[in-house]
Amino acid sequence: MLLGIEKRSITNALWKLQEADQREILTLTQRFELPEILARTLVSRGVNVENVSDFLYPLIRSLLPDPFHLLDMDKAIFRIIQAIKNGENIAIFGDYDVDGATSSALINRYLKTIGMYSIIYIPDRVDEGYGLNVDALLQLKRKGIDLCIAVDCGTLAYQPIEDAKNFGLDIIVIDHHLGTERLPSAVAVVNPNRLDESSPYNNLAAVGVSFLLIVALNKSLREQGFFTDKREPDLFDLLDLVALGTVCDVMQITGLNRAFVLQGLKVMSARKNAGLRVLFDALGILEKPSVxxxxxNIGPCINAGGRIGEASLGARLLSTDDEEEAHSIALKLIDLNNARKMIENEAFLEATTQVAKSVKSNTNFIMVSGNWHQGIIGIIASRLKEQFHLPAIVISFNNGIGKASCRSIPGVDIGAAILSAKFINLIIEGGGHSMAAGFSIKEDRINDLHDFFTERLANSINDKSLKADGVVTVKAINLSLWNQLQRLEPFGVGNPEPRFIIQGAKIRKPEVVGVDHIRCFIADDNVMVKAIAFRSANTHLGSALMQGNVEAILGKISMNYWNGNEFIQFLIEDVLTIN
Incomplete structure (x- = not known):
């Protein structure tokens, strides 16, 4: 059988068919009346008879932990309630990405529903950099702010928080980034990734931690009789923001996150958030929200303000209830995102040229640098990681200082590596988590950093493999199969969209569409299905498709929505070629 032979694909990947115990497959098909292909996919990703119900029908109420199990949650809630009772002024200080925007908007909207006014402050990526800074905090204090809630940042902001404490501004940190043994002198640091934290919920995005904060706050207010003469907020109405932040920060879509995203997509379908509703309409998205x-589509637009424009636009869009304001912000974000794409494509071409000159067969990571816009280096790092299946470090220099974004592959903890580099004073500042991180560095330390990563990642394994959930025929790729696979949603890290292999089929009528996509048909036994390979023109994959030199095809089954119509198609990711 073809799959029993180890053979490199056109992208130099090894295909691996996911293993699944046949007895467990049979048990699921019989006891839960599941199709064999669905049961096989479930078993291959660790779902069994004991947890299949939680996987297929995840309920927040059964999966949500007591938020007070997190260290410092009690301190955070005590201080916030004190601020509410005393009528103090509250600011929410968020990161400039989607996780920061959704976390900021989430807490802002909750406080608004209970009658508390709060402002949101998002720092400028270029002028202020990531996270808390003294100048901004001092500015907030002078405006009368008594309490600042830092979201998606703050765990490593030792000096800014110490300075804020000295001039009378209390800080609460709600974060999920990796910490060190030292904690900042904040009122509370609520972070499942604190080194002294034993919480199993270390895969939450900052917006997930923020949701636990408002669950704890709402519970405490209820117990203190706060809602005796007023309506208690429905916290589920805010899960659209939790879903958006969790997906866009590339968190594991398993367990509690899976429940957050599934329920959040349902809330999003109800179109209650004015900003999201207007943005969906402005982008012409007609189908129901999906991961x-x-x-x-949605995440890159929310991100665009923080990348190359006004950093606060995303949080403002998600916080407003004013339809006219939402429309104005949405159009600005769409324009900024289009401009971002142009800047990104130019920078990516320069970066890949550098990689082509430097990457060797035994290279375990990519490091490139240039005078690129800081707002797009994270995207460049992601694209390089995907293309070369290596940890990617992209550095933008300005006046002798480099700002970097890093993206990693499974098995290589880039966040821990950055913290180690900081510990030995190789970089100025830095932090992150296992799959994504960032740092700043003096230009004259770049060679030393390269040597550090060369040694640190010397034994890392980066052999590219693509896992498939099964083998299908062209005839089997239809609406019925697609509908069955949707029962596995939401997809994401930890629960990837199922991949399948088609053997022995032929490529028909290949053509380049758009800028660099290849559209074609996959044919077998007089049956054909539409297919597309994105960004494949001018690649080895694209050449194989255009020549029809294909022995087997690997990809995903998807629904294409176009001009109000919908049809099943196969997304081609890789092929085995005919010798």
Whole structure:
């Protein structure tokens, strides 16, 4: 059988068919009346008879932990309630990415529903950099702010928080980034990734931690009789923001996150958030919200303000209830995102040229640098990681200082590596988590950093493999199969969209569409299905498709929505070629 032979694909990947115990497959098909292909996919990703119900029907109420199990949650809630009772002024200080925007908007909207006014402050990526800074905090204090809630940042902001404490501004940190043994002198540091934290919920995005904060706050207010003469907020109405932040920060879509995203997509479908509703309409998205739409369409627009424009636009869009204001912000974000794409494509071409000159067969990571816009280096790092299947470090220099974004592959903890580099004073500042991180560095330390990563990642394994959930025929790729696979949603890290292999089929009528996509048909036994390979023109994959030199095809089954119509198609990711 073809799959029993180890053979490199056109992208130099090894295909691996996911293993699944046949007895467990049979048990699921019989006891839960599941199709064999669905049961096989479930078993291959660790779902069994004991947890299949939680996987297929995840309920927040059964999966949500007591938020007070997190260290310092009690301190954070005590201080916030004190601020509410005393009528103090509250600011929410968020990161400039989607996780920061959704976290900021989430807490802002909750406080608004209970009658508390709060402002949101998002720092400028270029002028202020990541996270808390003294100048901004001092500015907030002078405006009368008594309490600042830092979201998606703050765990490593030792000096800014110490300075804020000295001039009378209390800080609460709500974060999920990796910490060190030292904690900042904040009122509370609520972070499942604190080194002294034993919480199993270390895969939450900052917006997930922020949701636990408002669950704890709402519970405490209820117990203190706060809602005796007023309506208690429905916290589920805010899960659209939790879903958006979780997906766009590329968190594991398993366990509690899976429940957050699934329920959040349902809330999003109800179109209660004015900003999201207007943005969906402005982008012409007619179908129901999905993880892919959030990741590829909505998220990049929310991010665009923080990348190359006004950093606060995303948080403002998600916080407003004013339809006219939402429309104005949405159009600005769409324009900024289009401009971002142009800047990104130019920088990516320069970066890949550098990589082509430097990457050797035994290279375990990529490091490139240039005078690129700081707002797009994270995207460049992601694209390089995907293309070369290596940890990617992209550095933008300005006046002798480099700002870097890093993206990693499974098995290589880039966040821990950055913290180690900081510990030995190789970089100025830095932090992150296992799959994504960032740092700043003096230009004259770049060679030393390269040597550090060369040694640190010397034994890392980066052999590219693509896992498939099964083998299908062209005839089997239809609406019925697609509908069955949707029962596995939401997809994401930890629960990837199922991949399948088609053997022995032929490529028909290949053509380049758009800028660099290849559209074609896959044919077998007089049956054909539409297919597309994104960004494949001018690649080895694209050449194989254009020549029809294909022995087997690997990819995903998807629904294409176009001009109000919908049809099943196969997304081609890789092929085995005929010798």
């Amino acid at each position: 892919s739409r959030l990741g590829f």
